[in-house]
Amino acid sequence: xxxxxxxxxxxxxxxxxxxxxxxxxxxxxxxxxxxxxxxxxxxxxxxxxxxxxxxxxxxxxxxxxxxxxxxxxxxxxxxxxxxxxxxxxxxxxxxxxxxx
Amino acid sequence: xxxxxxxxxxxxxxxxxxxxxxxxxxxxxxxxxxxxxxxxxxxxxxxxxxxxxxxxxxxxxxxxxxxxxxxxxxxxxxxxxxxxxxxxxxxxxxxxxxxxxxxxxxxxxxxxxxxxxxxxxxxxxxxxxxxxxxxxxxxxxxxxxxxxxxxxxxxxxxxxxxxxxxxxxxxxxxxxxxxxxxxxxxxxxxxxxxxxxxxxxxxxxxxxxxxxxxxxxxxxxxxxxxxxxxxxxxxxxxxxxxxxxxxxxxxxxxxxxxxxxxxxxxxxxxxxxxxxxxxxxxxxxxxxxxxxxxxxxxxxxxxxxxxxxxxxxxxxxxxxxxxxxxxxxxxxxxxxxxxxxxxxxxxxxxxxxxxxxxxxxxxxxxxxxxxxxxxxxxxxxxxxxxxxxxxxxxxxxxxxxxxxxxxxxxxxxxxxxxxxxxxxxxxxxxxxxxxxxxxxxxxxxxxxxxxxxxxxxxxxxxxxxxxxxxxxxxxxxxxxxxxxxxxxxxxxxxxxxxxxxxxxxxxxxxxxxxxxxxxxxxxxxxxxxxxxxxxxxxxxxxxxxxxxxxxxxxxxxxxxxxxxxxxxxxxxxxxxxxxxxxxxxxxxxxxxxxxxxxxxxxxxxxxxxxxxxxxxxxxxxxxxxxxxxxxx
Numbered sequence: 008x009x010x011x012x013x014x015x016x017x018x019x020x021x022x023x024x025x026x027x028x029x030x031x032x033x034x035x036x037x038x039x040x041x042x043x044x045x046x047x048x049x050x051x052x053x054x055x056x057x058x059x060x061x062x063x064x065x066x067x068x069x070x071x072x073x074x075x076x077x078x079x080x081x082x083x084x085x086x087x088x089x090x091x092x093x094x095x096x097x098x099x100x101x102x103x104x105x106x107x
Numbered sequence: 108x109x110x111x112x113x114x115x116x117x118x119x120x121x122x123x124x125x126x127x128x129x130x131x132x133x134x135x136x137x138x139x140x141x142x143x144x145x146x147x148x149x150x151x152x153x154x155x156x157x158x159x160x161x162x163x164x165x166x167x168x169x170x171x172x173x174x175x176x177x178x179x180x181x182x183x184x185x186x187x188x189x190x191x192x193x194x195x196x197x198x199x200x201x202x203x204x205x206x207x208x209x210x211x212x213x214x215x216x217x218x219x220x221x222x223x224x225x226x227x228x229x230x231x232x233x234x235x236x237x238x239x240x241x242x243x244x245x246x247x248x249x250x251x252x253x254x255x256x257x258x259x260x261x262x263x264x265x266x267x268x269x270x271x272x273x274x275x276x277x278x279x280x281x282x283x284x285x286x287x288x289x290x291x292x293x294x295x296x297x298x299x300x301x302x303x304x305x306x307x308x309x310x311x312x313x314x315x316x317x318x319x320x321x322x323x324x325x326x327x328x329x330x331x332x333x334x335x336x337x338x339x340x341x342x343x344x345x346x347x348x349x350x351x352x353x354x355x356x357x358x359x360x361x362x363x364x365x366x367x368x369x370x371x372x373x374x375x376x377x378x379x380x381x382x383x384x385x386x387x388x389x390x391x392x393x394x395x396x397x398x399x400x401x402x403x404x405x406x407x408x409x410x411x412x413x414x415x416x417x418x419x420x421x422x423x424x425x426x427x428x429x430x431x432x433x434x435x436x437x438x439x440x441x442x443x444x445x446x447x448x449x450x451x452x453x454x455x456x457x458x459x460x461x462x463x464x465x466x467x468x469x470x471x472x473x474x475x476x477x478x479x480x481x482x483x484x485x486x487x488x489x490x491x492x493x494x495x496x497x498x499x500x501x502x503x504x505x506x507x508x509x510x511x512x513x514x515x516x517x518x519x520x521x522x523x524x525x526x527x528x529x530x531x532x533x534x535x536x537x538x539x540x541x542x543x544x545x546x547x548x549x550x551x552x553x554x555x556x557x558x559x560x561x562x563x564x565x566x567x568x569x570x571x572x573x574x575x576x577x578x579x580x581x582x583x584x585x586x587x588x589x590x591x592x593x594x595x596x597x598x599x600x601x602x603x604x605x606x607x608x609x610x611x612x613x614x615x616x617x618x619x620x621x622x623x624x625x626x627x628x629x630x631x632x633x634x635x636x637x638x639x640x641x642x643x644x645x646x647x648x649x650x651x652x653x654x655x656x657x658x659x660x661x662x663x664x665x666x667x668x669x670x671x672x673x674x675x676x677x678x679x680x681x682x683x684x685x686x687x688x689x690x691x692x693x694x695x696x697x698x699x700x701x702x703x704x705x706x707x708x709x710x711x712x713x714x715x716x717x718x719x720x721x722x723x724x725x726x727x728x729x730x731x732x733x734x735x736x737x738x739x
Contacts, residue, residue, distance in 0.1 A: 030723050038719075099719060106716030 014055030022048035035090065035097045039083045046076050108159045110168045113185050116152045116195060117234040119145040120202075124227040131220030138223040139210045146206050146230055150199035153192070160192035161599060167240065181301060186240035190450065190603045193596065194237040194382055197457045198375050200587070202230040204580035205370040208465050211577035212366055212472060218262055225262075226370060229255035233375050237382060242291050242301040245383065249287065249347065252376045253280045259371065260363035272362035279356040283346015290339030293318075297332050307389040314393050337390055337397030341404075344380025350438055351408040354431045355665055361423040365468030368423060373430050373464050374457035381437040381453050385446045388604055392444070399529065402442025406533045409435025411662060413543040417550070418648070418658040421478050422467045425551050429504060430460055432540060436519055439537070443530050445522030446604040447597050452519055455511035455591045459503035462584035463548075466497040469573050469581065470555065475566050480551060485560035489570045494556050496581040501552050503588040505545035506626045511592035513623070516541060518597060520622055521615040534618065541622050545629025553637040 021044055028041030050069045057065025087097060094101050123145035127138045134141065159166070170183040187195070206226065213222050232251035239245040253276075261273030291301070297313060298306045310333065317329040344350065349357035360372050371377070384391060384401060391398055412432025419425045433456050440449030471478055473490055487494040503512035520541075523534035560567060572578060636644040648655040660666065713724070 026726060030719055030726065099717065102718075103716030105718065105721075106714055 011055055011059045014051055018048045018051040018055070021045075021051065033098050033100055035087050035099055038099065039080065039087070042083075043076060043080065046072060108155055108166070110166070112152050113156060113166055113168050113187060113238075114170070116149050116156065116199075117185075117231050117238065119148045119152075120227045120230040120234065124224050124231060127220050127227060128224035131224060135220045138220040139206065142223040142227045143203070143206045143210070145227065146199060146203045149230070149234065150196075150203045153195040153199045156187055157192040157196050160187055160189045163602070173243075178299060179295075181241065181243055183244055184240040185238040186303065187238060188603055189599055190382075190385060191237050193450065193454055193600060195234065197454050198230065198233050198237065201370055201374040201457055201461045202226070202233075204461070204583055205366045205465070208369075208468070208577050208580040209364075209366045211574045212468055213364060214574075222259070222262055222364065225255055225258050226367065229259070229367075229371060229376070233379070236379060240303055242294055242303070242306070245386075246287065246291055249343065249379060249383075250284065252371070252379065253277070253284065253347070256280075256360070256367075256371050256376055259367040260360045262364055262367070263362075266362070269362040272356075272359040276356040276360050279353050280346045283343045283353055286339045286341075286346075287343025290336050290341075290343065293332070293336050293339060297336065303386075310390055310393055331394060331396070333390060334394040334396045337387070337394045338400055340387065340390075341380075341384065341397065341401055344383050344438070345404065346380075347383075348377050348380025348434045348438060349408075349431050350380070350404050350435065351411050352664065354408060354412070355661075355668065357431055358424050358427040358661075361421070361427050365423065365464055365471060368427070369461040369464035369468070372427065373460040377430065377434060378437070378453045378457065381434065381441060381449055384438070384441040385450050385604070388441075388446050391441070398442050398444065400442070402439050402529070402533060405435045405437070405439030405442050406536050407435070408432070409439060409540050410536055411435070413540045413547065414658050415661045416547040417543060418655060420481055422470065422480050422483075422551065422555060423464070423478055425480070425547060426460070426463050426467055429463075429544065429548065432544065433460065433504070436516065436537065436540070439533055440519040440522055443523050443526045443533065445519060445526070447600045448515065448518035448522040450600055451596050452512075452515035454596055455503065455515040455588070458584055458591050459500045459510075459512055459588040462496060462500040462581065462588055463504065465577070465581055465584065466493050466500060469493045469577055470497075472573050472577070473570050474562060477563065477566070480555045482561050482563060483555040484558045484562065485556070486562075486570070487556040490556075490572055492572055492578045492581060496585040497556070498552060499585040499588055501548040504548045505630060506541055506622055507545075507630075508623055509592070510589050512588075514592040515596075517615075517619045517622055520618050524614055524618050538618070538621055538625055542625035542629045545626040546633045549630045549633035550637055553633055557638055558641070 025041045025044030025046075025048060028044065029038050032038055032041065050072055053065040053069045053072070057063060057069075090102060091097050120142075123142045126141050127134065131138065156166070166185070166187040168185040168187075170185065173181045173183050175181075206223070209222065209226065213219050216222065229252060232248045232255055236245060236248035236252060239248060257273050257277045260276055261269050263269045264273075294306060295301055297316070297318075298309055300306060313332055316332040318332045318335060319327055320330050320335075321328045346353045357372060357377065361368055363372075391401070409432050412428045412430070412435055416425050416428035416432065419428060433452070437449040437452050437456070440446070440452065470483065470486065470490065470493055473486075473493070474483065477483070499510070503510040506513045506516040516537075520534050520537050523530045523537055562570065636647075657663070713720070
């Protein structure tokens, strides 16, 4: 059996990748994708611990997370379209409206 | 006399003050209808009190206990003996006449009611001062009369000069009052009580007591307690009675309306210092050193005032410096133990000096507020009543035979002559001053009333005597200026001080004739200088330029204060403003604001509006918390 630490390490790598993507990329769509990566990293953790501890609640939680993620992507893409209509760009540097 | 009548003496003017002061808005030009009867009532009761006291019955009336704290009980009370009774009559007489005079003098003034309110308050305070039976009451009303003086000097507060004169009077008096307060505290510390009778009863036991002045800094300087008390209290008198070196406020106080110059700055308040020394005679008698200080100060002031009065040109200032000089006589007399003579002169001076001021006021009104005697002249035919009353006042001031000033001044000089070698020196100074006094008072009369008219032609046509409310007080005071010498004031006062009858030996006869001759010479010289051949005075002044300047510039005392106190104070204030106020206080306030502004600017740097920056912040925070969690 694959030790649980492998899953945890994989999850950490995926999460970090997502996090770095959120922080450094300028394209909003990539940022949205990176957020999905982070969500899925947590999902991996949930499933791994659920299997390892013999508790199904973790896997149930993952379904919820997937559902929420799907809804979130829908809302996110809608926002991106709205932004694009405003500025004809999806570069986050263009959007500094949350200032003062 | 029933106790209630004694209480009414100060109470009547106080009620008048309350009514006129609070209702002044409604009773404006009718204020005298309240104030004058009230003061006349006091006058009547004072005369009754005088008769009572003359019959040997002293009144001691407790009013109420003001405070009780541990062993200390302070009670307010009235004490009337011949000394107080004489002062009561002086104060109420002059006050009544001044009240009446004011009706004419202040007619149409927009502060008419306010003026009456303040002089009524002053009369009340002065009466309480002389009737006090303990030191604290004396002090409280000592301050109250000072306050009234301040308010009244500044009556025409729109004028810069009046305001600064009022401030000057207040500040200079503050110096004296500080000494007075220290003396009062030392009395309390030494005797444990402030009541006159208890203090006087114990005074002899403390005759040898000393106090270490340098105790706080570890030194030893033993000073006789009583001497210290007397000198400190006398510092108060120096301020209030305009003695050198605190005399500078009195001539400036002439900025106030003339009635108060007569009431406060000639007859009553400025004599409070003399009265205080006489009242506390049992203490002063035990301290020869303090007595010498008092006598020397008085003599110096007497000479200084007279020498300055020689060359002044403002009619009121001449009279004011003569007041300074005459107060010097009284203080000197008290300092030599001749309290009766000092008080005698105080009372006669009260009459003739009030007369001189009121007569000056009448001239000033007739000439539409002209005060410079060089722009008067030839007034004696146009203002006969003013002229003759002024002459009587000046004769009394000069000590002309058979006027009141003649008797009282001789009493002082004889008293001085018969008290040791120091007294003899002072008596000779007094004689010299008598000559100067006669000269300057008749210089005033001759220059202002004789000769050619130098009046502004604008007003020359319609110079006339003022209304009867103003001339009546002049006539009454002129009468008193002569009569006060014949009513036996010294005999009346003798029981208080327990002195022997003045020594009518051959020496006294010599002094008396010397004073008379010097007085006549002074008048004659004034006649020659200012009537016979008017050029002499100017030639002499040019010849003796330094002496004339010394007199004209008032011995440079004001300049000295300006240099030593006023300007350094302003410089200090300037520096405090620039460094402490602007630098530290404003600096702190503005510094706080600037620090907050900087912090805001700094924090704004983090508000980039870039979502990713916030996300980075969150991440770093999370990493930090996690690290801390794992490490600790």
